[in-house]
Amino acid sequence: MADERTTSIVRRLKSVEGHVRGIERMVEEGAYCVDVVNQILAVQRALKKVSAAVLDHHLHSCVTHAVRGSDDAAKERVLRELMEVFEATGKA
Amino acid sequence: MADERTTSIVRRLKSVEGHVRGIERMVEEGAYCVDVVNQILAVQRALKKVSAAVLDHHLHSCVTHAVRGSDDAAKERVLRELMEVFEATGKA
Amino acid sequence: MADERTTSIVRRLKSVEGHVRGIERMVEEGAYCVDVVNQILAVQRALKKVSAAVLDHHLHSCVTHAVRGSDDAAKERVLRELMEVFEATGKA
Amino acid sequence: MADERTTSIVRRLKSVEGHVRGIERMVEEGAYCVDVVNQILAVQRALKKVSAAVLDHHLHSCVTHAVRGSDDAAKERVLRELMEVFEATGKA
Numbered sequence: 511m512a513d514e515r516t517t518s519i520v521r522r523l524k525s526v527e528g529h530v531r532g533i534e535r536m537v538e539e540g541a542y543c544v545d546v547v548n549q550i551l552a553v554q555r556a557l558k559k560v561s562a563a564v565l566d567h568h569l570h571s572c573v574t575h576a577v578r579g580s581d582d583a584a585k586e587r588v589l590r591e592l593m594e595v596f597e598a599t600g601k602a
Numbered sequence: 603m604a605d606e607r608t609t610s611i612v613r614r615l616k617s618v619e620g621h622v623r624g625i626e627r628m629v630e631e632g633a634y635c636v637d638v639v640n641q642i643l644a645v646q647r648a649l650k651k652v653s654a655a656v657l658d659h660h661l662h663s664c665v666t667h668a669v670r671g672s673d674d675a676a677k678e679r680v681l682r683e684l685m686e687v688f689e690a691t692g693k694a
Numbered sequence: 695m696a697d698e699r700t701t702s703i704v705r706r707l708k709s710v711e712g713h714v715r716g717i718e719r720m721v722e723e724g725a726y727c728v729d730v731v732n733q734i735l736a737v738q739r740a741l742k743k744v745s746a747a748v749l750d751h752h753l754h755s756c757v758t759h760a761v762r763g764s765d766d767a768a769k770e771r772v773l774r775e776l777m778e779v780f781e782a783t784g785k786a
Numbered sequence: 787m788a789d790e791r792t793t794s795i796v797r798r799l800k801s802v803e804g805h806v807r808g809i810e811r812m813v814e815e816g817a818y819c820v821d822v823v824n825q826i827l828a829v830q831r832a833l834k835k836v837s838a839a840v841l842d843h844h845l846h847s848c849v850t851h852a853v854r855g856s857d858d859a860a861k862e863r864v865l866r867e868l869m870e871v872f873e874a875t876g877k878a
Contacts, residue, residue, distance in 0.1 A: 516629055516630060516632075519629050520626050520629050520630060523622055523625055523626045523629065524626065526622050527619055527622045527623060527626075530615055530618050530619045530622065531619060533615055534612050534615045534616065534619075537608055537611050537612050537615065537656075538608060538612060540608075542664075543656050543657065543659060543660035543663075543664060544660065544683045544687060546656050547653050547656050547657055547660075547687050548687070548690070550649050550652060550653045550656075551653070551687075551690050551691070553649060554646050554649055554650070557642050557645060557646055557649075558646070558873075558876055560642060561639050561642045561643070562869060562872065562873055564629075564635050564638050564639050564642075565635065565639055565869065565872060566865075566869050567635060568635035568636065568639075569865045569868060569869070570865065571635075572634075572635060573853070574853050574861075574865075577849070577850050577853040577854060578853060578854055585850075589842075589845045589846065591636045592845060593838060593841065593842050593845070595636060595639050595640070595643075595872075596838065596841060596871075596872060596875065597834075597838055598640070598643050599643070599872065599875050599876050600785070600834055600875050600876055601784070601785040650781075650784055654777060654780065654781055657777065657780060658773075658777050661773045661776060661777070662773065665761070666761050666769075669757070669758050669761040669762060670761060670762055677758075681750075681753045681754065684753060685746060685749065685750050685753070687780075688746065688749060688779075688780060688783065689742075689746055691780065691783050691784050692742055692783050692784055692877070693876070693877040700813055700814060700816075703813050704810050704813050704814055707806055707809055707810045707813065708810065710806050711803055711806045711807060711810075714799055714802050714803045714806065715803060717799055718796050718799045718800065718803075721792055721795050721796050721799065721840075722792060722796055724792075726848075727840050727841065727843060727844035727847075727848060728844065728867045728871060730840050731837050731840050731841055731844075731871050732871070732874070734833050734836060734837045734840075735837070735871075735874050735875070737833060738830050738833055738834070741826050741829060741830055741833075742830070744826060745823050745826045745827070748813075748819050748822050748823050748826070749819065749823055751819060752819035752820065752823075755819075756818075756819060775820045779820060779823050779824070779827075782824070782827050783827070
């Protein structure tokens, strides 16, 4: 991935990491269960956005490249991977 | 939460934290987008299991207590919170 | 379930049924794939709301009854079912 | 969509329709709430598979065509639509 994009994605992952660390403290300090679950849901939403950013880049780079190329097997592999990500997404 | 349970949940959150740190390195080292997305999906599944453990405890403690209690407003609040968690779960 | 609630849930399911029938026609008439997928997503959101209504009733009836009762096995079964529904929800 | 594919997707949607009709009867006959919710979850899984089949076809037809074409705006629109479907999927 391009440098700027890499930096932005790493920054968001570091923020997720900090958020998870905060949840650990909440649990240690005996926070209310529902508050813990809601913070975990917030982390999951943040991760979903990181996934979307990575996937958006993927569509504009690897997928575009493979679909335009003359290697049919490479194109098929890239489209199959997209389908697998799509199918796994609703289940995570 | 009981000490043993707390320890187990914190341990799992620390493992999630380490997993996220590993994804940061993957991104910095230019890993393939689909591999990054799949690792993020794995973290989301792990977080879902932590949520389930916290919620299971919640059902057996606060929810049981509130439903058995004589304070109807407290019971309603606890059931409404459960519904909110349920509705947010499929959307995270 | 109480009569009024039953009627309301059946009405919403009939609306879902009609929506699905509309999607069949869209597909037969060669509608754009993304429009078809978006209509399927709308049906899934409608079903999620029906589930929530059924579950909300369940919490106020069976779950409340079992948690207040003296049969510990029945209480455990009801809470385990809730956890199973919660875990399946994010995966459907 | 090609005829055979159309037929297969319409058949699967008709099966979903029948499944929903069955759930209406369950509700009318006073079935256990958790059984109703589980049947709704099964319908949602079936719809997810129909979406996947439609999307797979879309990738191999419209997306491939737009990405290979010389109209950059059309390509961007198709990729943006894919991202919107991806983002809506986890939330349905």
